[in-house]
Amino acid sequence: MTGQVVIRLENVHKTYDLGEQKVHALRGVSLEMRTGEFVAVMGASGSGKSTLMNILGCLDRPTKGHYFLDGTDVSQLTKTELAKIRNQKLGFVFQQFNLLARTSALENVELPTVYAGIPPEEREKRAREALERVGLAERAGHYPSQLSGGQQQRVAIARALVNRPSILLADEPTGNLDSRTSVEIMDILQRLNEGQGLTVVLVTHEHDIAQYAKRALVFRDGKLRSDDGITDRWEAREVLKTLPTLEEEEEEETEAT
């Protein structure tokens, strides 16, 4: 199942200089992730998991140490080069969905392809494909305000997939969703991971959610405390069968149509 190394961190430090005092958010983290892995990053707030996510997502650079993504050392790249890497190799899913308001689902999904310089017809084709993969093809023309939370997050996942990245970074993707919808989102992530070999890195503080991953990294005080395979892994598909369907979402869906 697991292939070559896509992410390698070597003794990564991150220090924030807040004038008088220095905050050590990461104190020497080394780890590897391979293609096709599904890694849950866990830890309390202040443990350094968000900082790790920002570095993995090329939104921030380590103060010390090296980060190899697909074999390239990205720790010393310029902002413009990092932007290109985010565009080409990474897909982001956020807790707040972060869709552009008053912009259709399709156009939201197209956004990364616009910055990739893909011609318009190709852009739309790819965006429709991505929406299809998250089961929202028929909602392409809807605005975020016309979609339920779960649907919005699925649009966000489609947006993360549209440039065919090697890694999907999900930062508390279920934090704003009810439990059934959360499982639905995990189902999509599991399918993408298993069906298409997409590497998924999931930040969460909920053990229930981490159970859907294959490997769990636990952080405390800026250090990696444990790195274990998930035993007794949950299959979102199976869990969904045990959950009652929520009337509410059905209603919303009919309303939106």
Added chain:
Amino acid sequence: MDFWNTMRLALRALARNKMRSSLTMLGIIIGVGAVIATVSIGEGAEFLVQQGIQSMGTNAVFIGAGSNRPGGMRMGFGSVKTLTLDDMQAILREVPLIREAAPVVMNRGQVVYGNQNWSTGITGTTPNYFEIRNWPVQAGSVFSQDEVDSAANVAILGTTVARYLFGTEDPVGKQIRVKDLPFRVIGVLESKGQSVMGDDQDDRIFAPFSTVQRKISGITWLQFINASAISPEASLAAVPQIMALLRERHRIRPGDEEDFFVRTQSEVADLANQTQRVMTLLLGSIASVSLIVGGIGIMNIMLVSVTERTREIGVRMAVGATERDVQSQFLVEAVTLSMVGGVAGIFAGLILSALISNFLQWPTLISAKAIVIAAVFSIAVGVFFGFYPARKAAQLDPIEALRYE
């Protein structure tokens, strides 16, 4: 990201806040409109001056008592008594480029008819003055050479004077009092309007110069000689000849300043044009201040917009927008605001100019130059005032921006 995408994005962002966008544009619209309107008024004024020159005749040469300095006239002719009728006759005799000449003496005084009175200018001259100035009478007639020779108490009225003293009554043949002397009105001139220097040429009465000289002013000299050359070129060529002649006659030693001045119509026109241009420039620069104020409005609204859309900027950066992408997005938005405002402002300016021409009876000339300058300037304002907010947006930290509430 290519230009069309950026453009489309900008238009959409602006369309999202229609009220705000149009209010922001209003600043630019007013600025550009004001520039166009003032410049067209200024150019209209220049046109008036040109017309004035034509009405005066481009052959005209003025000889005045008093001194002349390069760049300006010294109008202190009251004390200079050396310009005489003999000088005029000498010019006519010895400068063949000059075809005709009329002596001019001026005074001011109260003119009374019945219970109406009016303080106006009194010009003494000869009948050919009206030919030189191409200024016919609309009623009655011009005084004759005999009346000049006999210093008769006859007067010709400018239309302004006629209107104030007589209203609708026919002035010809009526008795008026000029500085307590009885005069008979023998004619009313056609209206001549404003002179190039801006004074009302119709607010004036004319009498034989001998009458004004002896009976009103009590002098023996002249203040002006209005001459006419045989052609516009000749008017310029005649100047040095007249200068030489009068210097000799007035016994002015080489190097000394003259006690007279000689000007051609085109010189006067140049002076007037220059004055007019300064006025246009002044008005134009006042108007462009409002354009700058409009630019500040754009900067203000763009800063608000950057703050409001911090999260959007964060998302765009996370999915691969570079600093340049973000910067050009906001810069194009600012320029679009100023450009659309500029185009609307050009139309507003055209409409304003048309209204001014219509209601104030002031000719306005729309110059392509003014339109091009206003358009370029408004785009420049957008770039200048859009740069800072765009820079600010581009330099946002994506992590902070994504977390912004």
